[in-house]
Amino acid sequence: MDQGxxxxRNKAGFLAVLTPPLGWLLLFFIVPMAVVWAYSFGTNEGIADIRISGTFANYARAIEPLYLGILAKSLAFAAxxxxxxxxVGFPVALAISFAPANLKTWLLIGVMLPFWTNLLIRTYALIALLRDEGIINxxxxxxxGWAGFEPLRMMNTNFAVLVGLVYVHLPFMVLPLYAALDRxxxxxxxxxxxxxxGHIRTIFAIVLPLAAPGIASGLLLTFIPVLGSYLAPDLLGGADSQMIANVIERQFKRANDWPFGAALxxxxxxxxxxxxxxxSLARRKRERE
Amino acid sequence: MKEAPGLLDYARRWPLRLVMIAVGLFLYLPLMVLIVMSFNDSKRTTHWKGFTLDWYSAVFRDTELVQALLNSLTIAAFSTVLSVVLGTLAAIALWRFRFGGRTVLEGAFTLPIVVPEICMGVALLIFFAKVMPWPVGLPWPLNLGAIVIAHVAFSFPFVAVVVRARLASFDRSQEEAARDLGASQWRALLDVVIPHLRPALFAGALLAFTLSLDDFVITFFTAGPDTVTFPVKVYSMVRFSVTPKVNAISTLLLLFTVILTFIALRLQARTESERKA
Known part of the structure; x- marks a missing residue:
C-alpha cells in the first residue's frame, strides 16, 4: 500500500495541512476533556470556585449504591x-441485502430517512403515540371500550424509554448489519x-458466523450512543427511569456540583x-486468524 | 403474473415481509401522526377535529421560534464551511504524509465521533465558562461563536472520515503526472486532487449541516439565554407546555430534511453515472 x-521532505506543506485541524482538535476537544478530567479530582470551594485537590471523593460518591444503581440501570437499558x-434489525438487514437493486435503494432510504431527521422531533413524536390519551390508547x-378498557400507562415508564431508545437507534444497527450481509x-x-x-438452519449455521464482524460492529455502534442517551429518558421516562446522562446533566445545570458531575x-x-x-481487540484477533 | 420467490429472494418471503411492514410502521407511524396532528383543529386532544392551518401561522408569528430557527440555520452554515475545510485538511494530512504517530493521530481525530455527547457537552460548558469565556453582548451572529466552535469540533471528524474514504480511491499517478508536467504541489492538489474529492466534499458538507441542525445535547450546554437554537427552543416548548405549534414546525423541518436527502441522493446518482461514463 502507498504510504505517502x-x-x-515537505515540512512546510505538512504543517500547513495538519496545523488547523489538529489545533482545533486540541483546543476545542482535548483541552476541554482534560479540564473535565481534572475537575473530576476537584473540590467545590465557595459558590463558583473549584480547586483541583486531587481527591477521589467524587469517584467514591459515584460508586455509592444510588449512583452505581443508575449506572447499572443505564447499562441494562443499553444492553x-x-x-x-x-x-429486529437483523431480518430487516437480511431482507434489504437480498432485495432486487431498485427496491434495495428505496428500502435503504426508508431506513436512513428517520436517521437524518431531528432526534428531538423523533422522540417527541413518540409521546403522541404513547401517552394516556395517545393514538395507541x-x-x-x-x-x-365495550369491555371497560382502561388506558395503558406507557408514558413516564421504563417501557417508554426502551421503545424510544430502540426507535432512535435502530438505523445504527441496520446499516452495519446490511453492509456485512451484502458482502x-x-x-x-x-x-x-x-x-x-432449511432457511432457519442456514441463517444460524452460515449467515450468522460469516456476518459476525458486522454484528459486532453493529452492537458497539448501537450500544455506545444508547448508553449516553439523554433525550429518551428525559422526555419519555419517569423518575425511576433516569439514565447516567440525566444525572450528569443535573449536576451541571441544577445541583451545580461540577466536580461530581465531571466524575460521573x-x-x-x-x-x-x-x-x-x-x-479493537476482537478485530485484531480476527485479522490474525 | 407473479413468479414464486427465488431461493434467496428473502425480501419476497412472507415472514420477512411481515417484519419489514412492522418495522416500517414502527419507524414511520409516529412521524405520520405528527404530520396529521399539525393540521388538526384542536388544542389538546389527539382526536381529529377538522383541518386547519392555524398552527402554521402561529409558528411564523412566534418571533422567538423564528429567531431560534434562524440561529440554527446560521450556525449550521458557518459550521459546515469550517468543518469541510478542517475535515478535508485532516484527511489530506493523514493520507499524503508519512510520520511517526500517524495511527495515534488517526484515532484522535475519530474521538469526537465516539465520545458520548453528554461528556463533550459538559466539557465545552466548562471550557466556555472557565477557560475561554466567549464575550457576552456581541452583535448577532457573532454571539453564536461558541456554539459554532462546538459544532465544528464534533462535525469535522465526520467530514474527515468521508473524505479519507474517497482519497483511498485516488490514483496517485495522476498527481505525479501533474507534477511532471510542471505543476507545483499546491496546483496539483487544487487541480487534480480536489476535483476527485468533489462528491465527498458534498456528502461531508451535507453531513456536517445535518449534524449541526440536529444537535441538541451539546448545544444545550453551550447555548446562553440569548443564543437559543431551534432544538433547544423546541425542547423547552415540549418540556413545559404542550402546543400543536411543535407539530407544525416539526413537519416543516421534516419536509426540509426529506428535500435535503433527495438532493444528496441525486448528487450521488449523478457522480456514479459520471464515473461509469
Whole structure:
C-alpha cells in the first residue's frame, strides 16, 4: 500500500495541512476533556470556585449504591435496547441485502430517512403515540371500550424509554448489519440450501458466523450512543427511569456540583473506552486468524 | 403474473415481509401522526377535529421560534464551511504524509465521533465558562461563536472520515503526472486532487449541516439565554407546555430534511453515472 511521502521532505506543506485541524482538535476537544478530567479530582470551594485537590471523593460518591444503581440501570437499558435492535434489525438487514437493486435503494432510504431527521422531533413524536390519551390508547379504547378498557400507562415508564431508545437507534444497527450481509458470498448459502438445510438452519449455521464482524460492529455502534442517551429518558421516562446522562446533566445545570458531575461523566468515558478497546481487540484477533 | 420467490429472494418471503411492514410502521407511524396532528383543529386532544392551518401561522408569528430557527440555520452554515475545510485538511494530512504517530493521530481525530455527547457537552460548558469565556453582548451572529466552535469540533471528524474514504480511491499517478508536467504541489492538489474529492466534499458538507441542525445535547450546554437554537427552543416548548405549534414546525423541518436527502441522493446518482461514463 502507498504510504505517502515522508513529512520531512515537505515540512512546510505538512504543517500547513495538519496545523488547523489538529489545533482545533486540541483546543476545542482535548483541552476541554482534560479540564473535565481534572475537575473530576476537584473540590467545590465557595459558590463558583473549584480547586483541583486531587481527591477521589467524587469517584467514591459515584460508586455509592444510588449512583452505581443508575449506572447499572443505564447499562441494562443499553444492553436491552441493543439486543432488541439486533433482533429486529437483523431480518430487516437480511431482507434489504437480498432485495432486487431498485427496491434495495428505496428500502435503504426508508431506513436512513428517520436517521437524518431531528432526534428531538423523533422522540417527541413518540409521546403522541404513547401517552394516556395517545393514538395507541385511543385505538385500543375504540376496539375494547365495550369491555371497560382502561388506558395503558406507557408514558413516564421504563417501557417508554426502551421503545424510544430502540426507535432512535435502530438505523445504527441496520446499516452495519446490511453492509456485512451484502458482502456475503451467496454461493455458500445456496450450497447450504442445496444440501438440504432449511432457511432457519442456514441463517444460524452460515449467515450468522460469516456476518459476525458486522454484528459486532453493529452492537458497539448501537450500544455506545444508547448508553449516553439523554433525550429518551428525559422526555419519555419517569423518575425511576433516569439514565447516567440525566444525572450528569443535573449536576451541571441544577445541583451545580461540577466536580461530581465531571466524575460521573468520566465514569461514562471509561465505559466507552472499554467498549472501544474490546472491539479493537476482537478485530485484531480476527485479522490474525 | 407473479413468479414464486427465488431461493434467496428473502425480501419476497412472507415472514420477512411481515417484519419489514412492522418495522416500517414502527419507524414511520409516529412521524405520520405528527404530520396529521399539525393540521388538526384542536388544542389538546389527539382526536381529529377538522383541518386547519392555524398552527402554521402561529409558528411564523412566534418571533422567538423564528429567531431560534434562524440561529440554527446560521450556525449550521458557518459550521459546515469550517468543518469541510478542517475535515478535508485532516484527511489530506493523514493520507499524503508519512510520520511517526500517524495511527495515534488517526484515532484522535475519530474521538469526537465516539465520545458520548453528554461528556463533550459538559466539557465545552466548562471550557466556555472557565477557560475561554466567549464575550457576552456581541452583535448577532457573532454571539453564536461558541456554539459554532462546538459544532465544528464534533462535525469535522465526520467530514474527515468521508473524505479519507474517497482519497483511498485516488490514483496517485495522476498527481505525479501533474507534477511532471510542471505543476507545483499546491496546483496539483487544487487541480487534480480536489476535483476527485468533489462528491465527498458534498456528502461531508451535507453531513456536517445535518449534524449541526440536529444537535441538541451539546448545544444545550453551550447555548446562553440569548443564543437559543431551534432544538433547544423546541425542547423547552415540549418540556413545559404542550402546543400543536411543535407539530407544525416539526413537519416543516421534516419536509426540509426529506428535500435535503433527495438532493444528496441525486448528487450521488449523478457522480456514479459520471464515473461509469
Amino acid at each position: 511521502v515522508d513529512w520531512r 436491552l435496547a441493543t439486543l432488541v435492535c439486533l433482533v 385511543n385505538a385500543l379504547g375504540f376496539a375494547f 456475503l458470498d451467496r454461493s455458500l448459502l445456496e450450497a447450504s440450501l442445496d444440501l438440504g438445510a 461523566a468520566f465514569m461514562l468515558m471509561y465505559l466507552t473506552f472499554i467498549g472501544i478497546a474490546l472491539q
